[in-house]
Amino acid sequence: MLTAAMKNAARFNGFSEVYDENRPRMPKLVTEIIGQYLQKTPDTVVDLGCGTGLSTAAWKGRCREAIGIEPNGEMLQKALEKEESGISFQQGYAHQIGLSDGIADVVICSQSFHWMEPESTLREINRLLKPGGVFATVDCDWPPVARWEAERAFDGLRAKCNRITAAHKELQESFFQFPKEWHLQNIRESGYFRYAREVLFSSEENCDAKRFIGLAMSQGGLQTVLKTVPEEIETELSAFIRTAEEIFGGETFPIHFSYRMRIGIK
Template sequence: MDEHVLKNARRFTGFAGLYDGVRPRMPVYPVEVIRQYLGRKPDRVVDLGCGTGLSTLVWRNRCLEVIGIEPSDDMLAVAQKKEINGIAFRKGSSTSTGLPDKSADAVICSQSFHWMEPRSALSEINRVLRPGGVFATVDCDWPPVSDWRVEKKYKELFDKVLQIEKTEKLVESSFVRWEKTGHLHHIESSGYFRYVREIVFSSREKCDAERLIGLAKSQGGLQSILKVDPGLIEEDLARFMRSVRDVFGETVFDIDFGYRMRIGVK
């Protein structure tokens, strides 16, 4: 397995249960767009970098078969507990899925393509896709829409995370990340796709203070710092947690996840 794949897989070690409990479920909308662009119900869909399977389960009864591919053993172990007829999970990576040539009608990367080296990943995706197949990346904008005061504290917390990632060598060297803003360019410039575009949409879910705190804690950047040197971020995290609890208390409220979907038709 490539070194960048191993680094990024290790980044997601140790908090798969938290991740699975708080992260957003894949909305149905991307599924509908992919089916519309295909012109039919897909036979096989590949969820590449599937994590704990949150983005895989939406395909149940919406294709004949969906396969989640994940390099992290922790994430994969949680995902495999969700296997049912037509939904399977296996270990693999963006450069080595283990799937046959031209075997998938659609490949989707949900919150995962920025952890993949684009050129080699798109080469593997092209190999796996059938002619006329669809590739899509689906990414959240963080934080979700909730309360401006909480969103401001969230931004302050993750500004600090980014600062630490740039200045602390042990943190900086623990991952390799490509900017999400480059996804559309990478898909288009690969030359594999006849049509490429970006689609923006949102999805609403219920939330409470503890889930919102969990969403922040489920971010790989924050987790990496907590593993390497918790003292670098503990006070900032505590301030954020106090703010969330002060604003929301025990209430249940709506949050809106903003999504950006970059899509290519082979």
């Protein structure tokens, strides 16, 4: 029988290319804030649920070694393309990582902690972290700030996916998600951290119609519906694509991702 962790990993099958091409890059500010709390440049950073390695690669030149941990084989294969000196990847689950005790100055979950069972994951994070080490979860809000008409279309597509999921038991049971709004509380209540807080910020990236559509296509909820009952979302997806193309045309424009970063100091 598949565990919740296995189901969550399998949810990301089939769209590693779309994910890697379109997802936001982890902002430099994340590494700067963590470095400020550490009061040094970290030696070892462990990136849990690293996906295609975008968040791990962001540590290049900002630590001695960054290790990305990813359970999904397809995502991991894409991440391995980013390996270089100081950047490595291995397969594993967040609650059972094959790394030594006290190896990490930093453990980070970039848009991934909500897929992990918090109690067992935080126990493993505590095992990995050195005294004074930093744990951080980094999540962006969807959709990014663009044009309101495009954001409304993005939200409408996501809402339709949610309604389809709610109507199909097999879709409901194909994953288990933990509320992001509980992250800070879970960090505090774990008892592993002397101090915890939330930091809010935004980051600007360039976008065009193709990427805006790609950001929607990189959502696990939409991809799950497309893999199981595509006929139920085809009309709405086509309308969303058409709307994005009509609004943005061939324009390149800035978008802003709103971030919520929860931090614990061991």
